[in-house]
Amino acid sequence: MSAAAEAPAQPGGQSRVTKINEATIRIAGNSQDGIQAIGGFLARLAGRSEQEVMTFMTIPSTISGGPSIFQVRVGSGEVLSAGDEADMLLCFYQHSYEDHIKSLKLGGIVLYDADHVTPRPEWQENYRHVGVNISSLTVEAIGGTGRDKGKNIYSLGLLAKIYDLDVAKLKKLFSERFGGKDASVLNNANACFDAGYNHSLENLLKSYQFYAGADKGGHQVVMNGNEALAYGLIAAGVRFGAGYPITPWSDIMELLRKELPKYGGSFIQCEDEIASVSMAIGASWGGRVAVTGSSGPGISLKSEAIGWASMAEMPLIVVDVQRGGPSTGMPTNVEQSDLNIATFGGHGDSPRVVIAPSGVEDCFYTAIEAVNIARKYSTPVIILSDQGIATRIEAFPEPKLEQVCQDISPDFTPVADHKPYDLNAPDGVTRHIAPGTRVASGKYPVVTGLEHDEMGHPTGSPKVHLSMIAKRRNKLRRLAWELPTPKTYGPDEGHILLVGWGSSEGPIREAVDRARAVGDAISAINLKHINPLPNGLEKIFKGFHHVFVVELNDEGLYGYGQLASVLRARFTDPKIQGINKVDGLTWKVKEILDRARALASTK
Amino acid sequence: MSSNAFPFATLPRTGNLNLTPVTPLLDSDRKPLTKKETSADHPTWCPGCGDFSVLALYFKLIERRKLWHEKITTVAGIGCSSRFPYFVQGHGAHFIHGRALPYASGVSISRPDLHVFVFGGDGDAFSIGGNHFTHTARKNIKLTYVVMDNQVYGLTKNQTSPTSPLGYKSKTDAWGSTDRPINPVKQAIAAGATFVARTSAMSPNHVLAMMEAAMDHDGFSFIQCLSECVEFFPGAFDGAIPRKGGVFNEIAKEHDVTDEYAAYKLADVAWPGQFGIFYKANRPTKNANEAKIIADHRAKVQGMADWQILQKNFDRMK
Numbered sequence: 001m002s003a004a005a006e007a008p009a010q011p012g013g014q015s016r017v018t019k020i021n022e023a024t025i026r027i028a029g030n031s032q033d034g035i036q037a038i039g040g041f042l043a044r045l046a047g048r049s050e051q052e053v054m055t056f057m058t059i060p061s062t063i064s065g066g067p068s069i070f071q072v073r074v075g076s077g078e079v080l081s082a083g084d085e086a087d088m089l090l091c092f093y094q095h096s097y098e099d100h101i102k103s104l105k106l107g108g109i110v111l112y113d114a115d116h117v118t119p120r121p122e123w124q125e126n127y128r129h130v131g132v133n134i135s136s137l138t139v140e141a142i143g144g145t146g147r148d149k150g151k152n153i154y155s156l157g158l159l160a161k162i163y164d165l166d167v168a169k170l171k172k173l174f175s176e177r178f179g180g181k182d183a184s185v186l187n188n189a190n191a192c193f194d195a196g197y198n199h200s201l202e203n204l205l206k207s208y209q210f211y212a213g214a215d216k217g218g219h220q221v222v223m224n225g226n227e228a229l230a231y232g233l234i235a236a237g238v239r240f241g242a243g244y245p246i247t248p249w250s251d252i253m254e255l256l257r258k259e260l261p262k263y264g265g266s267f268i269q270c271e272d273e274i275a276s277v278s279m280a281i282g283a284s285w286g287g288r289v290a291v292t293g294s295s296g297p298g299i300s301l302k303s304e305a306i307g308w309a310s311m312a313e314m315p316l317i318v319v320d321v322q323r324g325g326p327s328t329g330m331p332t333n334v335e336q337s338d339l340n341i342a343t344f345g346g347h348g349d350s351p352r353v354v355i356a357p358s359g360v361e362d363c364f365y366t367a368i369e370a371v372n373i374a375r376k377y378s379t380p381v382i383i384l385s386d387q388g389i390a391t392r393i394e395a396f397p398e399p400k401l402e403q404v405c406q407d408i409s410p411d412f413t414p415v416a417d418h419k420p421y422d423l424n425a426p427d428g429v430t431r432h433i434a435p436g437t438r439v440a441s442g443k444y445p446v447v448t449g450l451e452h453d454e455m456g457h458p459t460g461s462p463k464v465h466l467s468m469i470a471k472r473r474n475k476l477r478r479l480a481w482e483l484p485t486p487k488t489y490g491p492d493e494g495h496i497l498l499v500g501w502g503s504s505e506g507p508i509r510e511a512v513d514r515a516r517a518v519g520d521a522i523s524a525i526n527l528k529h530i531n532p533l534p535n536g537l538e539k540i541f542k543g544f545h546h547v548f549v550v551e552l553n554d555e556g557l558y559g560y561g562q563l564a565s566v567l568r569a570r571f572t573d574p575k576i577q578g579i580n581k582v583d584g585l586t587w588k589v590k591e592i593l594d595r596a597r598a599l600a601s602t603k
Numbered sequence: 604m605s606s607n608a609f610p611f612a613t614l615p616r617t618g619n620l621n622l623t624p625v626t627p628l629l630d631s632d633r634k635p636l637t638k639k640e641t642s643a644d645h646p647t648w649c650p651g652c653g654d655f656s657v658l659a660l661y662f663k664l665i666e667r668r669k670l671w672h673e674k675i676t677t678v679a680g681i682g683c684s685s686r687f688p689y690f691v692q693g694h695g696a697h698f699i700h701g702r703a704l705p706y707a708s709g710v711s712i713s714r715p716d717l718h719v720f721v722f723g724g725d726g727d728a729f730s731i732g733g734n735h736f737t738h739t740a741r742k743n744i745k746l747t748y749v750v751m752d753n754q755v756y757g758l759t760k761n762q763t764s765p766t767s768p769l770g771y772k773s774k775t776d777a778w779g780s781t782d783r784p785i786n787p788v789k790q791a792i793a794a795g796a797t798f799v800a801r802t803s804a805m806s807p808n809h810v811l812a813m814m815e816a817a818m819d820h821d822g823f824s825f826i827q828c829l830s831e832c833v834e835f836f837p838g839a840f841d842g843a844i845p846r847k848g849g850v851f852n853e854i855a856k857e858h859d860v861t862d863e864y865a866a867y868k869l870a871d872v873a874w875p876g877q878f879g880i881f882y883k884a885n886r887p888t889k890n891a892n893e894a895k896i897i898a899d900h901r902a903k904v905q906g907m908a909d910w911q912i913l914q915k916n917f918d919r920m921k
Binding site: 220 | 644695708734893904917
């Protein structure tokens with residue numbers, strides 16, 4: 001409630017109502033408490049209320065149980081991050097209370113389950129404590145079965161009262177969510193909600209009301225990054241995929257497995273990561289760009305086959321939902337430490353394209369762009385998402401699907417003659433013909449991982465090797481010319497330029513807004529195209545005294561993170577420095593600003 | 604926050620962009636392809652290598668079964684025998700070591716109009732690709748896999764292979780191999796392969812018969828084909844060559860190919876073992892299962908364009 005404005009008390013009203021622009025609510029409990037459902041309903045409601053929303057969650061990597069949080073930030077204006085500090089902490093257990101009270105801003109509200117939480121006297125002064133017997137009241141509300149399943153919905157009722165949420169819209173969401181199930185499920189949900197909503201919060205004197213969001217001119221859709229990416233692939237025309245389960249990539253394969261058959265496609269669960277990338281490459285050769293994906297160690301396993309796709313110049317989409325590494329690492333935490341393996345993770349010189357979406361909406365459109373780059377340049381394209389984007393929920397304007405959806409069915413029109421690796425092709429790009437395509441000359445090409453001539457037949461000729469290496473490299477240079485130079489967020493000149501990629505874009509922009517508000521000359525750019533980099537970056541860098549690359553990976557042996565190292569190698573500019581962290585969490589705005597100011601003062 | 608603009612929204616469909624199309628001939632006007640028309644590069648194999656015979660018989664199969672160039676789909680991994688696709692005029696892929704089967708599976712499932720032939724060696728199939736052999740068999744993916752088994756690593760010049768017999772002296776087992784060799788036929792049956800045959804490159808008519816039967820099988824068809832490495836393991840299969848004093852024992856007609864246990868027992872017959880079809884079962888293929896899932900789903904979205912199907916999902920996320 002940072003931008004809170006005290007509104008005059010409603011005439012005759014008992015409680016004071018404060019108008020707010022935004023609120024950050026952290027819900028802490030255990031992983032089976034359904035706290036994600038509370039967050040999900042809040043996010044969806046925000047989407048339907050023309051508000052912006054962003055969520056953040058942590059889940060334990062253990063099979064069942066363990067502490068879990070869900071943070072949702074709802075705003076009437078632009079929401080760029082999931083919020084540094086919460087305005088409200090809803091906690092179900094003592095450990096949830098004690099572990100998360102520090103995430104609450106001073107004066108924030110602790111709404112706790114009085115059945116399980118004993119408030120600590122030393123915190124009473126700094127935080128407003130509101131205790132409700134959430135568990136027992138839930139049991140009472142649904143007829144005393146002795147189970148407190150439903151306390152999440154009860155709590156949502158409490159929140160709806162405190163934040164004056166649109167009850168009709170929430171109930172409609174319930175009926176959509178639970179309508180297909182046994183009627184008692186929906187009835188129980190409504191009963192829990194009503195009980196929470198009508199619970200008298202006498203000791204909480206204030207309630208809040210969001211300013212109306214600006215009209216977005218159309219509907220918003222609400223989903224997480226993994227969903228947006230999977231639907232983007234479908235819109236792009238991808239109809240075949242293969243994968244192996246691994247967190248946090250699995251959601252994408254599960255969704256594609258369920259959805260693709262509706263479009264006449266298939267997603268195959270394979271015996272391992274290598275089989276999945278191989279199967280996807282085989283299907284790509286079959287005539288239509290296919291997808292595989294993974295996280296962490298799975299990407300290492302796919303590396304050899306991706307190198308083959310680079311060598312044979314086969315279109316392929318590889319989704320990498322990055323998590324904490326190395327090795328098994330921190331499976332349910334976020335990191336951006338796969339930039340190197342995505343870009344350089346092959347033996348030999350094996351150029352490939354790497355693109356990093358920066359938010360949920362961007363996941364949808366990036367998938368389409370990736371597919372089209374793969375087709376146009378006949379190359380593997382790696383989509384570098386991360387756990388932060390994958391699991392966070394955002395609302396964004398509904399895509400115009402009729403215009404966006406593409407048909408990329410293979411074309412089997414017979415050809416007179418065909419040289420896939422034509423060194424004299426005017427655009428320098430390889431074109432494959434899919435099996436089933438007739439070549440009138442009777443000379444058919446082969447695709448291979450051996451160095452090859454223009455027909456794909458193996459050759460040991462150094463001259464051909466030189467030409468083919470150059471061909472594979474130059475087509476990506478050609479792609480770089482087509483890529484838009486990123487726009488500077490903030491003025492083109494100033495003291496510090498923050499360079500980010502992937503999920504860092506939102507918090508970086510918010511950092512710029514906050515810094516500018518207090519007169520600091522800080523701007524930012526986001527690099528979506530990691531390999532090749534777009535042209536024109538040096539011109540942007542020229543406008544600033546410092547260029548700080550903000551990324552969620554280690555500073556490495558020489559003091560620079562993975563993107564920073566690439567930029568330093570590319571531009572040999574000593575003002576490029578790194579701001580890195582690997583605590584498994586997304587950037588807080590304050591962290592970025594503190595680190596940037598400190599680094600600028602020492603250089 | 605993000606730009607909705609993406610550069611290539613109006614790209615033409617994949618495939619042969621900007622290529623000169625020609626009028627297709629009717630299949631009825633076409634003559635079966637001769638060896639001259641189906642052979643491509645001259646094989647890189649050593650003179651006398653058993654693989655020549657397998658290649659010649661593949662050409663014969665193409666001719667006899669009237670396979671047209673554009674339908675010939677030949678996939679291989681890495682190894683001497685895996686150079687196969689270069690020698691065949693048709694669509695070919697030379698993939699990475701051990702992964703020919705998943706690659707071919709991707710082709711088979713996404714392109715039901717093609718019959719994919721996969722050729723490879725014993726190292727490719729049972730060592731580095733062992734996992735894929737098991738799973739392609741159990742999934743019953745429709746394709747034919749011919750393993751040219753020479754019981755040695757030839758391309759890397761004489762190391763022990765997973766089928767090398769005990770005591771085999773190689774560069775990596777100078778004192779003789781001590782690792783129990785794999786029995787490919789038993790391996791295939793145990794993994795759930797629905798067509799399992801064994802043949803020898805030195806019995807050409809038998810090879811061709813097995814290939815034809817494999818091609819006609821609706822499912823994963825596996826052929827172990829003994830194929831001598833004259834350079835590193837000469838004489839390995841003399842015991843199965845009658846003119847060298849061996850015996851080529853064809854499986855008795857009475858053998859019930861649907862009897863898994865009988866097949867398994869038959870695969871344990873002492874060297875040089877039996878030749879022919881050990882096991883053949885009808886089980887739904889992965890291809891058919893996927894096709895059914897697709898048909899069921901398509902029935903529910905009948906008459907809808909792809910974007911409308913997607914729109915339904917998006918409507919639920921508002």
